[in-house]
Amino acid sequence: MRPNRALEIGTGLFVLLGFAALLFLTTQLPGSGARLGGPQGYVVTARFDNIGDLKPGSPVTLAGVRIGRVAGIDFDPTDFKAVVTLEIEDRYSQIPDDSDASIQTAGLLGGKYVGIGPGGSETYLHAGSTIEFTQSAIVLESLVNKFFANFASGRDSKEAPQDAQGETP
Amino acid sequence: MNRAVARDGMVTGMLRRIGAVGVFFGALLAQCVPALARPRLIVHQIYNAGARSLIIVMMCGVFVGMVLGLQGFDLLQRFGSEDALGVAAALSLLKELGPVVTALLFAGRAGTSLTSEIGLMRATDQLTAMQMMAVDPMQRIIAPRFLGGVIAMPLLVAIFNVVGLFGAQLVGVQLMSVDPGAFWSQMQGAVELNDVQEGFIKSLVFGTACSLVAVYEGYHSEPTAAGVGLATTRTVVTSSVLTLLLDYILTAAFL
Numbered sequence A: 001m002r003p004n005r006a007l008e009i010g011t012g013l014f015v016l017l018g019f020a021a022l023l024f025l026t027t028q029l030p031g032s033g034a035r036l037g038g039p040q041g042y043v044v045t046a047r048f049d050n051i052g053d054l055k056p057g058s059p060v061t062l063a064g065v066r067i068g069r070v071a072g073i074d075f076d077p078t079d080f081k082a083v084v085t086l087e088i089e090d091r092y093s094q095i096p097d098d099s100d101a102s103i104q105t106a107g108l109l110g111g112k113y114v115g116i117g118p119g120g121s122e123t124y125l126h127a128g129s130t131i132e133f134t135q136s137a138i139v140l141e142s143l144v145n146k147f148f149a150n151f152a153s154g155r156d157s158k159e160a161p162q163d164a165q166g167e168t169p
Numbered sequence B: 001m002n003r004a005v006a007r008d009g010m011v012t013g014m015l016r017r018i019g020a021v022g023v024f025f026g027a028l029l030a031q032c033v034p035a036l037a038r039p040r041l042i043v044h045q046i047y048n049a050g051a052r053s054l055i056i057v058m059m060c061g062v063f064v065g066m067v068l069g070l071q072g073f074d075l076l077q078r079f080g081s082e083d084a085l086g087v088a089a090a091l092s093l094l095k096e097l098g099p100v101v102t103a104l105l106f107a108g109r110a111g112t113s114l115t116s117e118i119g120l121m122r123a124t125d126q127l128t129a130m131q132m133m134a135v136d137p138m139q140r141i142i143a144p145r146f147l148g149g150v151i152a153m154p155l156l157v158a159i160f161n162v163v164g165l166f167g168a169q170l171v172g173v174q175l176m177s178v179d180p181g182a183f184w185s186q187m188q189g190a191v192e193l194n195d196v197q198e199g200f201i202k203s204l205v206f207g208t209a210c211s212l213v214a215v216y217e218g219y220h221s222e223p224t225a226a227g228v229g230l231a232t233t234r235t236v237v238t239s240s241v242l243t244l245l246l247d248y249i250l251t252a253a254f255l
Helices: A002-028 A140-167 B001-005 B010-035 B038-051 B051-077 B082-123 B126-130 B137-175 B182-190 B193-220 B225-254
Strands: A041-048 A059-062 A065-076 A081-089 A100-105 A112-117 A133-135
Touching: A002 B038, A002 B051, A002 B137, A002 B182, A002 B193, A041 A065, A041 A100, A041 B137, A059 A081, A059 B051, A133 B126, A140 B137, B010 B137, B010 B193, B038 B051, B038 B082, B038 B137, B051 B082, B051 B137, B082 B126, B082 B137, B082 B225, B126 B137, B137 B182, B193 B225
Parallel strands: A059 A112, A100 A133
Antiparallel strands: A041 A081, A059 A065, A065 A081, A100 A112
16 A cells, blocks of 8 residues: 555646646636736726737837736727727836837837837826827838838829820820 | 468558557547546556656756757847747747657657556466456556556646746746747747647647557567567557657648
């Protein structure tokens, strides 16, 4: 019975370890999973016209320093804006409440993050406050489209007078 | 039985072997339910197949993770996106390296011991003796070992993945100074529950395949010293090839 007991304890430990690992993989890795621990912070919201491919868990930075993360992304059906919940760590509590939030891209291929540009107000952001000034994500495709549209219309306007002259006589 | 296979041509021999494994698998599955009535036997086999493979699986996991960290960093650095190291390491571990490397280790560590143990029982007529005592060796010997392997495998893979992530984090964040926040948050942003699930299903399938091959080869080994040795070799070869083959099929199915 004695060796059997040790064996069963060993097996129990192994199974427990395995399930702990499985639990870690299923809850901690996917961004949607519940988060254990981590720094607690206060939550502010910001409304954007377009958030690009910002995801929950993306970093929130101020002057390039990570100060929090995107806690959630919602959609307001009344004015068709994206409502982004930002969780900012408690130690960064002195952010002016007229700061602006913009969605930026890390590098050419990197993920999106929210950059906070500090304002000059004497009062600070607190839990539940809203960032009023926001700048949407720059969507590369629409930028390229706009560029080509301008390019094409510029060429058309140059060619148009020539055509008109050629056809009128 | 194996002697009869050897007399066949190569193609028919292979077909016969596949058929024999299939029939054996059916008989084994039928015996798995009554085998559950003796959980102690299964616990014993989980210990043999799982707990005793833990050290080697964890060691290999750390090293695989560390290599991933180095190689991933070197590659991603060229595109200026080292921050994606967490994503690269997590996805390759979860979906491919975890299940496959663990299955190969499992075949070498647990599969061989299963085959030689059962093969030796066959060679020393223990299985026949059990049958004479009206104890079904399939139910008493084979099914618990098979179930133990099937249960142990996904747990081993999960442990391998966690340890591997730790290794990748060790090299990426501590050694190569990738930002730890970016490492984890990008990983959490990109990994979805589906990826974890894919790895889990793969590990279940590999566990079933490797355990089945191991017990089949042991049960049908020739009752000689050379026969047991040959069966052990065949276990490793067949399990490895089968793992990689199934991996391709499963990956194609999931994409």
